[in-house]
Amino acid sequence: MISSSRLIARRRAIAATGAAAALALTLAACGSSRDSASMPDMGHGGNSTASSSSVASSSMSDMPGMDHVASGNGLSDSQDGYRLTSKDTTLPPGKQAAYRFTVTGPDGKAVTDFAVDQTKRMHFYAIRSDLTGFQHVHPTMAADGTWSADLSSLTAGAWRMFASFTPNTGKGKGTDYVLSRTVTVPGDAAKVPLPAPAASTQADGYTVTVKGEPMAGMAHPLTVSIAKDGKPVTDLEPYLDTYAHLTAFHEGDAAFAHLHPTTKAAGDNGGPDLSFHAELSTSGNWRLFLQFQAGGKLHTAALTLRVG
Template identity: 75%
Template sequence: MFASTRSTVRRRALAAAGTAAALALTLAACGSSDDSAMPGMRHGNTPTATSGSAMSGMPGMDHASDGNGLADAQDGYRLTSSDSTLAAGRQTTYRFAVTGPDGRPVTGFALDQTKRMHFYAIRSDLTGFQHIHPTMASNGTWTAGLSSLASGRWRMFASFTPDSGSGRGRDFVLSRTVTVPGPADRTRLPAAADSTAVDGYTVTVAGKPMAGMAQPLTVRITKDGKPVTDLQPYLDTYAHLTAFHEGDAAFAHLHPTTKVDGDHGGPDLSFHAELPTAGNWRLFLQFQTGGKLHTAALTLRVG
């Protein structure tokens, strides 16, 4: 009996040692991988299950994401496009499609802030921001009309919510990169600040977001030192706020919480802010007065 017990204990000890060794080898392999040369990749991100390393060298493809929009695929949905380069210095178009888990183009999308697709273009240095609402053909191909692009590397984001299938009711943000040929001078990100000016308006942000924590953020809009109270609804709200992280262009949409009540919004607007990563984020606030859309940009430091 005692011999049998000692034998059992020995077998369990050997099994535990084998498991520990296997785990150590796995961790060592993960720690030795070098993805620093792969565009759009951030150390510590969790790869999407649908992304394959065999495709990592293809232009416009990025295969790591932790919900920040830096992947072209998530949970069976994929952003596809044959456009890997776009012309510089003139208006151009970017064509893309979203395929579902069955591999077919998705054609049914739910409304999100009055639109079925929100499309964003941002240069790697976080300049040249464009927020577009593309049009979709009956075969599921979307066309986004872009203003003039400066030479460099750009990331194209598609934000959408399927209205059927396994992803029904879920918010997705997928992206691909494109190259705009020509000499590319990198613009240094402006220093973090609480306020900025655009079209005669002053936009001031109050709040100190912490990485990974949901916190309120308040935006105040004034003109000539006086509170602005004639904001008009834009996309079913008084302001649309998007943020991109310095270094990798990770995406975040800050959701408005201010109730819309006619054409007299302002001066204070509230947002639900949850920025996942510390560092500098470039904020783009879009608001409308007198039928004109204004876009204010400032750098926010997240601790």
């Protein structure tokens, strides 16, 4: 028989092993949120598990935009009883056009009370199926809940229209949603090949460089550096409560992700390095669109990021 002292020691060893295993699992789940604690909103997260999402959101609640992180990839027109509706199935090519839509709630009525997220009650995105022609606008709402998104000239092809919002009342109060519908722009729709993955790109004389190697389904830090004429840019102005807005779309299905900024805006002295919390749901190529403001002008830079 095993003596009582040896039995107690053995039980203690087993307990310690179990505790170590539990700690390892906890660290594995929390590692990405710890890494992201030093950066900002790429937008609306992917298909992470409920436990890892709750850990990440609790650790980033004090970051700009991180109190509003939507789930899903935005490829549906409905979620939790909320629905994006529109009579617009086609839009004219080569000229400005307004896309009109309504968000209805679980009761079937138009939602008219929306919370403010990054200074706006509604963020609206238009993206062509080959991930060209990106537009990010902030539509206006009529008293009956009908929104109107004024879009610049559209090229022929299939487009997806995304509405990103947070109900301020009702069943989904405080929950972020990204819903979408497709629209056809008539005409010859020549597909434009997606540019190869690259670490940097040029836009309006600025050089934008992205550092980071995100993995699908995992929260990961991403750093964006901005330079001009070979010198670091340090005069970025606040845009939507931060120094840059970063959105991503997946090649093939145009799945949506908003990469959340972790760099807070304080005066017209942003840059050159901006940090983001990236959580991209699917592996493959993602087209990133970075919007930043300097000298009173909004700039948009795009590059392709490979996600493993």
